[in-house]
Amino acid sequence: MKIDWAALGSVFGVSLVVTVALVGLFTLGIVGLSKRERATEQGGSATLAVSGAYACFALCAAAVGYGIYLIVA
Template sequence: MKIDWAALGSVFGVSLVATVALVGLFTLGIVGLARRESAVAQGGGTGTAALARTGAYACFALCAAAVAYGIYLIVA
């Protein structure tokens, strides 16, 4: 049995980058929702709250798309 260390390292690197990117994207979504809550609590403009909510939902949608693509790759 021979292990292809270059391929194993490549898979490890791509997995690490994808994981960090997905967690970072989800974190941005949570921060966006928190900023929306603070803008509403301070009585700020509805434009800021709507922009924060839209950005958060976009981050969550991208996370869901990345998870769906990963499931697609596993199944296919």
């Protein structure tokens, strides 16, 4: 049995980068929603933060959907 170490390292590297990016994107969405709560408490509006948060969550859902598509196809 021969292991292609270069391919294994490539898969590991891409998986690590995508995982960190997806977690960072989700974290930005959570931060955007927390800014909305803080702005509501102060009597303001944070429509840009909320729009950005929803965009982050939509990108996360799209990435997960694409991953499922790659597994199934």
